Amino acid sequence: MSLRDLPEFKAERLTEICAFELDTDALSNWNAGLSVRSADDETSISILDVIGEDPWTGGGVTSKRIAAALRSIGDRDVTVNLNSPGGDFFEGVAIYNMLRAHPHRVSVRILGLAASAGSVIAMAGDDIAIGKAGFMMVHNCWVMAIGNRHDLAEAAKTMEPFDDAMAGVYAERSGVKRAEAAGWMDAETWFNGEQAVEAGLADGFLPADMVSENEMQAETMRNVNAVRRIDALLAKSGLPRTERRALLSEAKGGTPSAAPTVMQDADEIAALLKGLSTTLTK
Template sequence: MSLRPLPELQARRLPDVCAFHVDDDALNRFEPLAPRAALDEASISILDVIGYDDWTGEGVTSKRISSALRSIGEQPVTVNLNSPGGDFFEGVAIYNILRQHPAKVTINILGLAASSASVIAMAGDEVRIGKTGFLMVHNAWVVAVGNRHDLAEAATTMEPFDDAMASLYADRSGKKKAQAIRWMDEETWFNGEQAVELGLADAFLAGDAAIAAAAKPEVKAERRTENALIRAGVSRGDRRSLIAALKGGKQDAAPDAMQDAGILAALSQLSETIRS
């Protein structure tokens, strides 16, 4: 177990009518980072969205982190973190995997730890953050489509998620749980100095631990478009087909099931986002 008495987080899956997406503000602030050429063998890099990313074929999953820890073995590990968040359940799973590591876990917030990535950050026995870094906390986000019973079930299911996160932030910071709830309700952004002052991080990074990577603006555009399609209730398979069609300008690539005037009108506007 972790050297620090960290609480376990439990979360059951949401109903099928729900889907997670990356917070738009966090995605806009996210700048990819690349680790320096020489990395310690006992380190793990989390430098992308949390959960599998359909568009890049990448993303950070709990399976990948578990495999990396098995390779490292029972020795201290450093986690280099820069992520806008993503799938809440994958974030919880990664948090629990890290807290169960038998040796010291040090987490370096290189740039951004937002949403579910902030949950992962709390797994460190020691948390370091750059003075120009950011940590963001908010209530769990989900997009739900369905009838009133589906939506009521989704809302009920999410209540313990928020409660568990509030307990976690309060435990880490030493603040009252009511304060953590206010942070989450207000979607609060903490810079490095604020995170250390409030106890959400323990210290600043010793030095620059990363360099800016070549950003791919089209990846951000695709993710923003996917978020819009999720909010419109478009299924995962249809989202992939429609975005591929818009990118390639192939109207016949869109699935027949999606030939709806309203959806196609919305997609014609989204195509400008992808190409901008």
């Protein structure tokens, strides 16, 4: 076990009734070009992407990848460099539990953003450092459910223990009552670096010169993130994942069965986002 007595997070994937999508605000505030300036590659793990497999890039951080990294590190302390907008809730829980079970110190460094499932992973650290310009975001599980009122009520009931367990993890770390942590989640709360330390969700600050930015990487990912945001907005409209992928592939001149590619026209992306945001918020 890690040095802290961290709570285990039990969450069984329920793909038959729900799907977890990226948060559009988190994507908007995520700088994908951030990384640590120097790291001990032998004992560090980088989580600098969305959580779970990403269909738009073929990347993403999976629990399988983290398990392999931990096996390679072996019987040593681990440093986790984290900058993620979140993603697959269950993958985030699995990664949290793996880090929690590591028998040596786990140090988490939030380089830019630890949002949603990324914030759950951060809680596995024996110590957590965040940049003063960094952010942490916590919220309730976001799901898609289809059916009549009984089906929707059952879906809501199913998610209650997940949200309660997540509130327990945040409360354990911060020292606040579980109800207060649940209130943070209900309000989809954003903490800047100073607020995260003040709330007890982080222990201290990263040195200002520890984080570097790859501007080319940030620019490359800008359009990718825009397409991810379109996909998330379509998800909130209730469109199933397969239909969203097909629609976006057609919009980009591809075919529904083709591997996803990314739109390169920034004006086209901006227009689609504006139209979708207007439509879905009416």
